[in-house]
Amino acid sequence: MPSALPEILFLGTGTSSGVPVIACACDTCRSSDPRDTRTRTGAAVRWTDDSGHPRVVLLDAGPDLRTQALRHDLWRADAILFTHNHVDHLFGLDDVRRFNVAMRSPIDIYAEERVWEALHRVYKHVFDRASNINDSFVADLIERRIADPDGANTPDPRSGRLPAAQGGSAVPIDIHGMRFTPVRLLHGHLPILGFRIEPVPGTDLARRALASAHNPFPFAWCTDTSAIPPKSWLPLTGLRALALDGLRHRSHPTHFNLDRAVDAAARLGADQTWLIHIAHEVLHARDEPDMPEPVRFGIDGLVLSCDQPPRIETGPGRSQPVPPVDRRSPDDPQPVRVEPEDEPS
Numbered sequence: 072m073p074s075a076l077p078e079i080l081f082l083g084t085g086t087s088s089g090v091p092v093i094a095c096a097c098d099t100c101r102s103s104d105p106r107d108t109r110t111r112t113g114a115a116v117r118w119t120d121d122s123g124h125p126r127v128v129l130l131d132a133g134p135d136l137r138t139q140a141l142r143h144d145l146w147r148a149d150a151i152l153f154t155h156n157h158v159d160h161l162f163g164l165d166d167v168r169r170f171n172v173a174m175r176s177p178i179d180i181y182a183e184e185r186v187w188e189a190l191h192r193v194y195k196h197v198f199d200r201a202s203n204i205n206d207s208f209v210a211d212l213i214e215r216r217i218a219d220p221d222g223a224n225t226p227d228p229r230s231g232r233l234p235a236a237q238g239g240s241a242v243p244i245d246i247h248g249m250r251f252t253p254v255r256l257l258h259g260h261l262p263i264l265g266f267r268i269e270p271v272p273g274t275d276l277a278r279r280a281l282a283s284a285h286n287p288f289p290f291a292w293c294t295d296t297s298a299i300p301p302k303s304w305l306p307l308t309g310l311r312a313l314a315l316d317g318l319r320h321r322s323h324p325t326h327f328n329l330d331r332a333v334d335a336a337a338r339l340g341a342d343q344t345w346l347i348h349i350a351h352e353v354l355h356a357r358d359e360p361d362m363p364e365p366v367r368f369g370i371d372g373l374v375l376s377c378d379q380p381p382r383i384e385t386g387p388g389r390s391q392p393v394p395p396v397d398r399r400s401p402d403d404p405q406p407v408r409v410e411p412e413d414e415p416s
Contacts, residue, residue: 076280077118077249077270078376079290079312080384082129082139084369085109086318086350087159089135097411099351106355106370110135111159112294112348114314115145116268120247121275128152128246129167130266130292136163143372144387146173150215150246152253153182154294155263156189164194168210177211181244181251183264184216185224217241220255221302223262236262238300248276254291254306257298259325265293267306283377287312290375291341294348297325299335310341312375317346317368319353320408329353329362336366343381345369357406360399367396 083089090109091100099107111133120126129136129151139145148170154160167178182190191198197209219225223236241253241264252267269289270277280286289310293299296316299307307313317332326348327335336344346362347369359368372384373393382390399405 075119076283076377077116077276077288078374079268079287079292079314080115080117080143081314081345081347081369081371081373082113082115082143083110083133083135084347084349084371084373085111086348087111087157088351090349090351092351095351095411097351098357098409099354100411102354104356106368108371109349110139110371113139113160113163114292115143116249118247118249118276124247126247126249128249128251130154131160131294132163132167133159134162137166140166140169142386143384146170148178149174150179150181152244152251152264152266153180153186153190154265154292155258155261156182156186157258157295160295161186161190161193164190164212165197165210167212168208171211177213179213179215179246181215181217183219183224187214187216215244217244217253217264220253220264221262221300223255223300233260233262236300238303240267240303240306245271248274252306254293255300255303256293256296257300258295259297261325263295265291265296265303265307267291267310280377285375285380286377287343287375288377290314295325296327296335297323304338307339310339311343313339313341313344314347314369315339315344316348318348319350320358321352321410329358333363333366337363341365343367345373345375352408352410354408357408359396362396362398364398367393 113133114130116128218241220239220241221237238255243252250271254265256265290312316327318326344366381393384390
């Protein structure tokens with residue numbers, strides 16, 4: 072069941088292939104450390120609203136959503152907010168029909184127009200149910216459109232090209248006492264969204280979260296990020312906690328590598344940064360000690376809550392503390408890394 076106070080559950084922290092990847096014998100893919108098993112990246116925000124009702128909002132719905140929902144005993148999804156239209160972030164949407172049954176209500180889906188075009192194409196059986204040859208059990212979804220924060224997803228009518236992203240934030244989305252503010256990010260050339268998340272100011276939920284011992288809000292979820300446009304830095308300041316893309320050691324055209332993620336985290340200045348969308352080039356125990364304070368690697372099942380220190384939820388009602396990290400000095404001997412073969416991530 073959701074916490075009375077809001078919390079963030081990292082459902083998955085892996086790249087598009089997941090970790091371990093198919094047909095690989097690298098150190099990470101053969102690792103016995105459970106932290107090196109990473110499902111596709113996504114998160115859930117769980118809380119009890121001021122009326123006493125449990126609430127859950129999902130950030131993306133990737134292909135591992137069914138496994139993640141079963142692992143963490145999720146029975147509802149009041150809304151789903153999509154960051155972008157790639158397979159590893161939306162190919163689990165069909166499974167949310169079980170939440171419809173459990174809640175006996177539809178689910179609000181928030182996405183930009185570009186993402187809606189992809190959802191209608193991929194899930195034609197859901198959004199054009201009347202055209203199905205056989206009527207079938209499909210998800211009951213309510214379409215909500217997120218306004219384009221900076222026009223970066225609106226092609227020029229003459230050239231058809233996308234304008235340069237300037238960044239910024241869209242109108243906040245308030246859901247049962249929690250506020251989700253869309254923030255423009257770049258995933259290579261593709262304009263996508265991150266979300267700044269916090270209780271709606273002035274509510275009892277906000278007051279109780281603020282008074283709690285481990286309040287992680289404001290929190291931001293910034294997956295699949297290769298650049299933060301100029302006007303997007305401001306809405307990402309003043310964070311208690313941040314989840315930020317940090318794919319691997321080597322550079323990548325559409326993701327922050329570890330060095331660039333560390334640089335962005337330092338500039339944003341969150342109290343704690345957790346790296347996500349991690350590939351199999353990263354071995355948790357070997358590589359996390361090289362991260363500077365306050366940067367750590369995200370873990371599947373990581374929970375950031377108001378009333379407890381960070382913990383790893385391993386199943387319904389089961390959790391364990393996040394192990395401490397023994398930081399490595401630049402003067403210490405460096406570990407030997409054997410990189411897997413290069414591949415798209």
